[in-house]
Amino acid sequence: xxxxxxxxxxxxxxxxxxxxxxxxxxxxxxxxxxxxxxxxxxxxxxxxxxxxxxxxxxxxxxxxxxxxxxxxxxxxxxxxxxxxxxxxxxxxxxxxxxxxxxxxxxxxxxxxxxxxxxxxxxxxxxxxxxxxxxxxxxxxxxxxxxxxxxxxxxxxxxxxxxxxxxxxxxxxxxxxxxxxxxxxxxxxxxxxxxxxxxxxxxxxxxxxxxxxxxxxxxxxxxxxx
Ligand code: BJW
Ligand code: ZN
Numbered sequence: 001x002x003x004x005x006x007x008x009x010x011x012x013x014x015x016x017x018x019x020x021x022x023x024x025x026x027x028x029x030x031x032x033x034x035x036x037x038x039x040x041x042x043x044x045x046x047x048x049x050x051x052x053x054x055x056x057x058x059x060x061x062x063x064x065x066x067x068x069x070x071x072x073x074x075x076x077x078x079x080x081x082x083x084x085x086x087x088x089x090x091x092x093x094x095x096x097x098x099x100x101x102x103x104x105x106x107x108x109x110x111x112x113x114x115x116x117x118x119x120x121x122x123x124x125x126x127x128x129x130x131x132x133x134x135x136x137x138x139x140x141x142x143x144x145x146x147x148x149x150x151x152x153x154x155x156x157x158x159x160x161x162x163x164x165x166x167x168x169x170x171x172x173x174x175x176x177x178x179x180x181x182x183x184x185x186x187x188x189x190x191x192x193x194x195x196x197x198x199x200x201x202x203x204x205x206x207x208x209x210x211x212x213x214x215x216x217x218x219x220x221x222x223x224x225x
Pocket of ligand 1: 026043093094151153155178179185201216219
């Protein structure tokens with residue numbers, strides 16, 4: 001059994017479950033639907049090409065939820081863990097920015113950031129706090145702007161992903177919190193880790209393969225860890 005207090009190097013992978021107690025719906029499971037659409041039907045380049053208005057409405061709705069949300073005890077526990085650990089990397093699949101708001105320092109956002117918009121045609125991108133209207137066309141090329149997140153079928157940001165893989169392979173422990181571990185390549189990080197501790201309310205495909213599987217909410221379990 002590894003003692004987290006002794007670990008010199010810790011990597012953490014978080015998913016939507018860590019923000020659930022801040023009132024942000026997860027993707028899968030109860031409350032994961034928006035107007036009867038599954039996330040898999042909206043978080044794709046094809047959905048955006050077909051109906052950009054619909055996809056933007058979903059993201060603007062989520063931006064409003066996130067704007068009203070605050071980090072919870074789970075986010076804050078990871079700030080404290082970072083403070084106590086010599087080498088620490090927080091890898092998040094979440095686009096909500098609540099880890100930043102809680103005060104985490106070293107964050108790798110492998111699925112992008114909902115508070116960014118980028119051009120669907122060129123490399124233009126900017127911060128975008130709008131919660132009511134989809135942005136105007138790209139000032140550089142006139143194409144449509146889209147949310148600055150990673151959709152199904154798209155590559156993850158190269159440099160950020162390489163750093164995530166390196167951090168996990170070098171860490172003494174990978175702590176995996178609030179993710180169904182069903183979306184790749186993120187879930188593949190568990191295969192690179194030496195020792196995995198999982199925190200989740202439910203079982204995941206990895207629960208019986210990890211070193212320690214803790215059943216409970218992030219807000220309760222992470223502060224105790
Ligand atoms: C709590 C809790 C509490 C609740 N406390 N716990 C290899 C094998 C199979 C498929 C693939 C593969 N490689 C690639 C694929 C295809 C695809 C994929 O993985 N599909 C699977 C569905 C099978 N992957 C991709 O397309 C990726 N790109 C890629 O691979 O590029 C290479 C490539 C290029 C070209 C062609 C082909 C390949 C990109 C994936 C991008 C995912 N994007 C999204 C949307 C981001 C933007 C947005 O937010 O809108 O990312 S989808 C969505 O899922 C989002 C999340 O980050 C991601 C993961 O979800 P997460 O965080 O795990 O949430 P949930 O809801 O699933 O789970 C919540 C968990 O919390 C549950 O377990 C609860 O029990 C728990 N929980 N409350 C503790 N309080
Ligand atoms: Zn452009």
